[in-house]
Amino acid sequence: MSLYKKRPTPIRIALLVMTLSGLVLTAQAQGTSAAALSGSVSLKDVFETAWQRQPEAHALQSRRDAALAQAKAASMLSPEPPSLEISQRSDRMTGNSGAREAEVGIAVPIWLPGQRTASADLAQAEISLVERKLLASQLRLASSVRDAWWGWLRARVDAELASEQLANAQRLAADVAKRTNAGDLAKSDQHQAEGAVAAAQAHAAQAQAASAAALAQVMALTGRTAPADLKVNAAVEPTPDSTPHTGASVGHPLLAELEDRITMAERTAQLISAQRRSNPELTVATARGRGAFGERYGQTVLIGIRVPLGAGPRHDARLATAQAEAIEVQSQLVLEQARIQADKQGAAARLEAARTQLDAAQRRAQLANESRSFFDKSFRLGESDLPTRLRIEAEAAEAARQAARSRIDLASAISALRQSLGLLPQ
Secondary structure, eight states: OOTTOOOOOHHHHHHHHHHHHHHHHHHHHHHHHHHTTSSEEEHHHHHHHHHTTSHHHHTHHHHHHHHHHHHHHHTSSSSSOOEEEEEEEEOTTTTOSOOEEEEEEEEEEOOOTTHHHHHHHHHHHHHHHHHHHHHHHHHHHHHHHHHHHHHHHHHHHHHHHHHHHHHHHHHHHHHHHHHHHTTSSOHHHHHHHHHHHHHHHHHHHHHHHHHHHHHHHHHHHHTSOOOTTOEEEOOOOOOOOSOTTSSSOTTOHHHHHHHHHHHHHHHHHHHHHHOSBOOOEEEEEEEEEESSTTOOOEEEEEEEEEOOOBOTHHHHHHHHHHHHHHHHHHHHHHHHHHHHHHHHHHHHHHHHHHHHHHHHHHHHHHHHHHHHHHHHHHHHTTSSOHHHHHHHHHHHHHHHHHHHHHHHHHHHHHHHHHHHTTOOOO
């Protein structure tokens, strides 16, 4: 009967569920990645496509397999595979009196007291750490994706408004040219209008270049090029319900990863404490031999145990290293909790400020549009001069740009709050 007979332990059941769920999630992510960026792109699409290119995503299944193997090893009846021993003795080289003996045996390592339980606990901690590290890596990537995404949308809005401002300047310059030819305006007015067009052209070119560069940064995360008919889904992420002024985030991926690393270090130290020496070995062997020519062969059975002595300083060094790792990660956890709490408070404050700024910017844009309509009419009637008309046009364009950027800033603030709470893009 094999010493490695499999039993339906809770570890095996948990590992089977983890493996199956990992395969399903991988298939779903690959399907989503294939459909993303096909013509319409959103923040979630960019994140999911970028994640498929990350080294952590490529190595995920191998890490799960390693955790599975560790758990299987902890459920075995022996800490190491048994070894087969075969030997043969004779006196052919010494006296050749006919002495012969053949021995076949098997040596099975034995678990030390507490070693098996500590190995199982360590395997469970490693299983949990694999999934926690996955979420933490995704959250770190989400931070880069969010920064690039909202930066591109700001640059894109600036480019669109700059193009609109150029079109307005060209229409105004055309009107001024007609009135100059008719003798209603001076040549200097036409020069001012044409100068405004030139300034708008330069600003539009600069804004288009900035938008293209920002888009390139977004596409670099996905490893693809932007299609010519790219459409943008600039939907705002859902506002989180959690109150960001409470204590440390429960279940925050970055904190959960550090907590699992602490557990790993502590359970590693427990396992090392149980392994104060190498594993004993139980040996069972049988020998068949004779003492001399003419004697009958006899059968003997050998049962023995091999007990190594203590590891000494080597064991102490391994234990101290594991304990130092636990202390270091515990200190890192305290610092990370403080940083995350500060990020949450700052993100909440920025969100409130963004809402106030959006209200003010929209009100300013409304007033500026109304003023532009008034002065456009008065300019056509000759009741106001061109410098005033150009100033009002510039103020209206700036107000529109500020209102559009304020909308992006509000969406970015919500995204930053979700990032501080450990939530992935949606």
